[in-house]
Every structure is written in C-alpha cells, then in structure tokens.
Amino acid sequence: MKVTEIRGHHVGFVPDPAIGNARTMIRRRDFLLLEIVTDTGMRGWGEVFSSPDAAAALIRHRYAPAVLGQSPARYRAIWERLAANQGYDRRGPSMMAISAIDMALCDLAAQERGISVSALLGGGLRERVFSYGSGPFITEASDPYGHYAAEVEAALKLGYRAIKPRAGVSPRADGEMLAAMRRQVGPEIGLMVDINQAYSARAAIDAAKRMEASDLLWIEEPVEPEDIPGYAAVASAVTTAVAGGEALASIAAFRDFLAAGTMSILQPDLTVCGGYTGFMRIAALAAAYDLPIMPHVFGTIVNHQAALQVAALLPPRRGGGPAPYPYVEADISTNPLLALQGAVKPNADGTLTIPDLPGTGLDLDADRLEPWRRESWICR
Template structure:
C-alpha cells in the first residue's frame, strides 16, 4: 500500500459511508500524512516526560497502598502522609489471578516514595526485585492499577483533573463505539445482540468479533459465520453506522486478506488484529494488501515492541490497552510515537472494572484519536460525579472534570470491601 493511499485511510478511519473522506476525522483529528520514522527517532519521542507535577512543590509521600476486594471487583487505595487518598478500579477479571503479584511485589515498592516521581518510579519498579521477568499482562495489569490510583492522588493534591497532569485534556466529550464480546453464536443471534447494545448506548459505531480466535487453521467459530455477518450488520444498520470488526488473531495472512476484502466491500472502518498478534510480518502483509485500516496493539507489552510495530508500519492504527500495557503514562508514550509517524491511536478496552471510563479519559488526552472509543458497558462498581453521568448519552460519554479522575466510589461499597492478602 502506498504512503499516499495510507494518508487517505488515515483521514477516513471511522467515516460513515456518506461522509466526504476529507471531513471524516472531525475537528479533533489530524488525518496527517503517514511518515517513515526509525526506531531510534521513536525512542527519542517516547523519552520526553509525560507527567507534569511541577505544581506540587512539596513531596507527596506515599504512606500506604492496599488492594481491596468487594465481590468480583478489586480496587486500589493509596494514601499519602497527609491522609489524601487516590483510588483505582483494577482489571478485576485478571486481578483475581494476579493479586499475589500486586500485594507482594507492587504495593510494597511504593511505600515511602514521592508520588511526584511516578514516571521515573515506573522504570524502577520494572527493575525492582527482577519484576521485569514478569513482563506482560501479569506485571502490567498490576502496575496499571497502582499507577491510576497514584495519578488520582496527585490530581487531588493539585486540585486538578489527572488529565491536566498528563499533557492536558483536549476534549470533554468522547464518542464511543459499543463492542460485542461474543463469538460462536449465529449471525442472527449476534445481530440481535448488537441491536440491543446500540439501543442501550445510543452509539453511532459498533464492533463485533470474527473468526475463531487464535486458530492455527484459520477456521471460523461457526462455518460461514463471518462471511454472513459482515454484510448482515451493514444492511441492518445502514450506511451511517461506523462498523469495526475484531478477529482476535484468527487468521493467517491469506485468509485475513480474503475476509478483509469482504469488509472492504461493505466499507468497514477498521479491522482489528487479523493475524496472530505477535506475527508483525503477517499483519503488515494484510495491511499492505487492503484498503481497510488495520488496528493492532492490544497484546503488546513492550515499548520496544511498539517502536518496531510503528517503524515497520505493521498496522495503520496503534491500539494499546491501558491495563494490559501498564497505565496512562506508558500508553501516552505509545500514542506520541504513533503521532510522530502520522498514525492514529485508540485505546483498547479490556472489559472490567472502570475500563470504559479509563479509555474515555485516555482518548480525551490524545492528539491523534480515531472518532470513536471502545465501550463495553458500565461497571458494577457504584460511582458518581457532579460533572458527568458517567454513561453514554446519545453515544457520548462526558469526561468528569473534578480533581483526580473526578469520580467518587460509594463509601458504603468501599466500607464493605476487604483488604487482600498475598496468600
């Protein structure tokens, strides 16, 4: 695929069929021309500081960090020596297995540290006690939970939204796409589910799953399901609905291209993880063959891996997961590298905790977003905000504007939560 062709794609990601390509991205999006960049150049871009803590002249010394559990949900509470607290909701579907790592290796590290040094502390935590040997979801889900709580604490100490400490909030309203997590049902069943999700959220965009997930033989979850579903969803929702589809590493390059051609025919807006996520060469072959933009990055856990992905142009859209990749600071470095290469970035949402709200906050900070951000339903954690309903209204989530991340967890819910021990 030529650079010029990819420039057009960059402008058209997420465009309803009736929109002009040049206007597709909207006022917030750059639609910049993709640029060839080296791994070394990307490393320099990523190295610039992300966190701005200059307005906190005195140390913010962490007195304690603890993991709490209420039912299925895990929360992190961090407290400084003045008694100010920060909170985060973890990726609970993984923390249920990973809590010994958090309690034994992550939380103790932060005791006595100055929270203003969070950015540098993330690297020291990576090195500490050989934590780097846990590289991947096992480490970074735990680090993200700690980082988000510390950012909430810093925002509350500064009396500002956490986003203002992370480069500044660019937009307060985030258009979302609703996402189905189902695979293996019939096309008719999936279509009924999608209609329900759209009705509940008011979203103007949606995503569903294709293929058989991490298959070695490229077989579908049900014979013919993907080929039937792709046109069925377009016909049901019409030309003004933006459509995405995610194969979750289902295909080899040849089959991914075949499925992608069907998606092109029905003008889908992006194609997520068509090949095995760690086979960058296969994914690049698909991206080069298709006009539809390819998104990748949910499973990546290494900054060096993202540098290589972007430099070799393995995909068209860079897609870090905030919880799988270790939080806002690391993910914003990825977004910055993508912007340097003229590529859009969008957060992947791992559906747990307050993931939908974390993703919306992240999208509010980006210079290079796509028009819609992933949404998989509200959390079971009872939260409130005086500045946002914290749910989609007409397909829009309004970013809360209070200190920290601008939300309050129901005190009764917190009172019921119990500390988690390492064993």
C-alpha cells in the same frame, strides 16, 4: 501526602449467558482493582484485567516497598524505579502490575491538586469523546451470529453511532454477518470488527476481503498478538485499516510492530501497557509514525474512567468514520463492574462526556465491591 496502604480487591462475575469470541468463551470475568490510600485519606484506583492474580503477587511481594511512603506526585520517578525492577518479565504481569500502580498514583496526584488526570498530564483537547459499542459477542447457540441484529438495534437505541461486533467464525460467515449488519444500520453508522487473534494470516485476509464491501473502519487483532509477519501480511493485502496492540505491554513491542508496517491504528490498554505513563510513551511513538492511537478498554469502571481521561489528551485523526479519532470503547454486554456509577450511555451525538473532576472523577467506595469480591489484601 504519602502512600500509607496498598489494597488489592479481587473481583469478578459470571456472564449469563457466556460471551465469547472466535478464540474462547468467557465464562468468568476476573479483575484486580488496586486501591492506593494516603495519609490524607485520599484513594486512587488502578486496574488489571489480564493476569490479575499474577500482577497482585508482584505488587505484594516486589513493588509495594517502592511505593509505600512515597508521594503520589512522584508517579514518574516511581514508574521508572518499578520498570527498572522488572527483570526478564518485560511484557507480561510485571508491566500489568506497574500499570495498576501508575493509574492509582496519577489519580491521587491529580486529586491532591484538585484537577483531572488529563489536566495533570498537560490538559485535555476535548470535553467529549466519540464512543463505540463493543459487541455483540459470539455465543454457543447453533447460529453464533443469530442474536446480533437484536443486540445491534438495542445499541443504536442507546445512542451508539458505531458498533464493533466479534467475528472469526469463518471468513464466509463473517462476510455475510457484516453485510447484514451494514444493511441494518445504514451507511452513516461506523462499523469495525474484532477477530480477537483467532485467524491465521491467510484466513484473516480471506475474511477481510469478504467484509470489504461493508465499509469497515478497522479490523482488530486479526492474528496472534506477537505475529509480526502475520500482521504485516494482512496489512499489505487488504484495504481496511488493521488495528491492534491491546496485548502489547511495552513501547519496544509497539516499536517492532510499527517498524514492520503492521498496524494503522494503535490500541494500547492502560491496564497492560504501563498505565498513563506507559500509554503516553506509546502515544509519542504513534505521533512519530503519524498514526491514530486510542485506548482499548474492556473491564470495569476504573479503566473506563481512565480511558476517558487519556482520550482527552490525544490529537484528532481522520479515519473516515462518523467522527475523528480517538474513539473510546464501551462494553455493551451485561457488566455490573462497569455500571458501578450507573449505566454507561452515550450522549445524543454518540459521545461520552469526559469528567472534569479531581482525579478520574471516580467516586468509588470499596464496600460497593462486596457482591463481586472474592479476596482482598493490604500492604502497609
């Protein structure tokens, strides 16, 4: 089996109403879905959710020649060849482009053998993985948190047993919001909070202390993603676990953060950190520090399915919540590109079933992307 075509599909949609966090309002969500086609007609899928246009340009003009004509079974060798050709861009769109290629090649390599990606990478440790509802999100209403109670109730009715709201309006508002949410959900539901890089270290510490009584599993991205001293200051000042890593694109970046004692939970995103190959390198680093690792995922069904496969491979770690880690994030906002195979909904025990089908278990035809597609291209 050889790669004959690389197809890029630029897709997106406008959330209505706009959703956001303390750092920005999201008025449009854009993605690159990468479709790699072989001479057997098989198709593998990858994704870029950050910098999709820049990653697409790199794939088309730098990386495609190293992939076309190759066997997907050589995904490791191809990854190393692409990584060696990054130049100075080692933590940006270059690695995002490699991520999408690696995801699609591993999907194809597993399909060729008739096994799942998790089986291709050594075999899963579980058939189901605990999931948490990612949301509610900040809106432009006069009370940014005023709609949270209704959306949390809806998530609980769907079956989620852990919820991760967005925070960062102010330390006092954060504390009050989480206290109200804990009263609403009771003691058995897991709560974590995502600040989305919005605070200075001092403000993050203030907010964390005000939220401490709400018994959070973790505080995610409290400061800017490259602020190692800020992360270290927050981690040393609060008792709640600090999580992050979705914006880090290299194993060297994670090494630097861990050496500084910054994070208790690592959250690489497959579309940012080098796909499956990059993620598993970071997972080995997490094991060296005896830290839990779980995939960040906030995009389309492509990354969601990939996150389930990699979550199958991760050893369990106790974090004090309703289930051992890892958890898989599930976007609870209106996202038509996540619902391409039907609505994502947890089982009665709060878990998602990990597909035991060839590849990622994704049955996706590019024609189904048409309502959200703004551009397509092909490399041959």
